[in-house]
Amino acid sequence: MQFTEEVQQTLQHLKAQGKTYTQCVFLLAGEFGYSLPVAHRITEAVWNLDGNQQEIFHIPPGSSVACPEIDTRRHGASIPLSDRHVRVAFEQIAPRIVLLDDFLSDQECDALCASAEGFRASVVMSGNDAATEVDRGIRTSMSATLPSSNIFVQKVQRRTAELLNWPLQQCETLQIQRYLPGDQYKPHYDYFQPGADDFEQIVSRSGQRIGTLIMYLNTPEQGGDTYFWNLGIKIKARKGSALFFSYPDATTRSGTFHGGDMVTAGEKWIATQWLRTPPVPSTAVCDQ
Numbered sequence: 001m002q003f004t005e006e007v008q009q010t011l012q013h014l015k016a017q018g019k020t021y022t023q024c025v026f027l028l029a030g031e032f033g034y035s036l037p038v039a040h041r042i043t044e045a046v047w048n049l050d051g052n053q054q055e056i057f058h059i060p061p062g063s064s065v066a067c068p069e070i071d072t073r074r075h076g077a078s079i080p081l082s083d084r085h086v087r088v089a090f091e092q093i094a095p096r097i098v099l100l101d102d103f104l105s106d107q108e109c110d111a112l113c114a115s116a117e118g119f120r121a122s123v124v125m126s127g128n129d130a131a132t133e134v135d136r137g138i139r140t141s142m143s144a145t146l147p148s149s150n151i152f153v154q155k156v157q158r159r160t161a162e163l164l165n166w167p168l169q170q171c172e173t174l175q176i177q178r179y180l181p182g183d184q185y186k187p188h189y190d191y192f193q194p195g196a197d198d199f200e201q202i203v204s205r206s207g208q209r210i211g212t213l214i215m216y217l218n219t220p221e222q223g224g225d226t227y228f229w230n231l232g233i234k235i236k237a238r239k240g241s242a243l244f245f246s247y248p249d250a251t252t253r254s255g256t257f258h259g260g261d262m263v264t265a266g267e268k269w270i271a272t273q274w275l276r277t278p279p280v281p282s283t284a285v286c287d288q
């Protein structure tokens with residue numbers, strides 16, 4: 001995604017006038033109609049990297065962190081994977097959001113649902129392992145872990161790793177969520193919150209979360225859209241489709257505040273694949 005010479009010159013001019021970074025971001029958003037996360041990326045690009053070839057990327061300029069990504073530039077609307085062609089239904093550059101159709105066959109959706117056992121109240125992964133009463137109010141669906149020995153789980157995880165160009169060892173155990181009428185998942189971020197009690201321990205052992213792939217295993221009768229609260233984006237849950245988004249900066253500036261709307265009729269089943277960065281050894285934590 002590119003921005004124009006005019007935008008670049010405007011920013012350079014504002015900077016020369018002594019405007020602050022924040023003022024520039026708001027001006028870009030107000031005057032040119034960019035969403036705030038995009039206005040941030042452009043301001044960063046112009047201020048820090050002298051224009052960054054007038055391109056904006058979903059990864060913050062200057063960041064060296066590797067990120068799961070769907071390379072849509074090399075293909076048309078259909079991405080050929082080893083065992084399946086998936087179709088790009090929608091994509092956004094920053095924050096990076098890609099909606100895919102035909103990611104799973106009906107048979108795979110049904111098999112994943114059938115292999116979910118031992119549903120329990122969902123734990124909100126805020127960096128704290130224990131779900132508090134507050135947490136339970138945020139997410140009312142039930143969760144189950146899918147056995148990684150299951151042949152369908154293995155197939156789907158391999159496909160995910162190929163699609164996102166991300167190592168399997170950095171994919172969490174696949175989780176299923178089941179929403180009944182009245183259930184919802186209030187807006188949240190998926191990354192672990194720096195500052196939470198066990199943040200250092202989690203991240204030093206198994207890395208920070210950097211991306212999410214939500215796979216829709218059925219089509220709810222009513223409600224259950226996934227929405228990005230700050231972006232004005234709503235995605236309908238449709239059996240077999242998948243929603244990818246990433247948050248390489250793991251802060252509120254990632255723009256990925258999202259939730260699952262209340263299911264008002266029928267059920268909603270999803271499988272969530274969270275992607276992790278490599279473990280980040282910390283001097284503050286002594287691993288047993």
Ligand SMILES: O=C(O)CCC(=O)C(=O)O
Binds near residue numbers: 190226258
């Ligand atoms: O149910 C949804 O649509 C959202 C799920 C979600 O945000 C998650 O699993 O992290």
Ligand SMILES: [Fe+2]
Binds near residue numbers: 188258
């Ligand atoms: Fe989430």
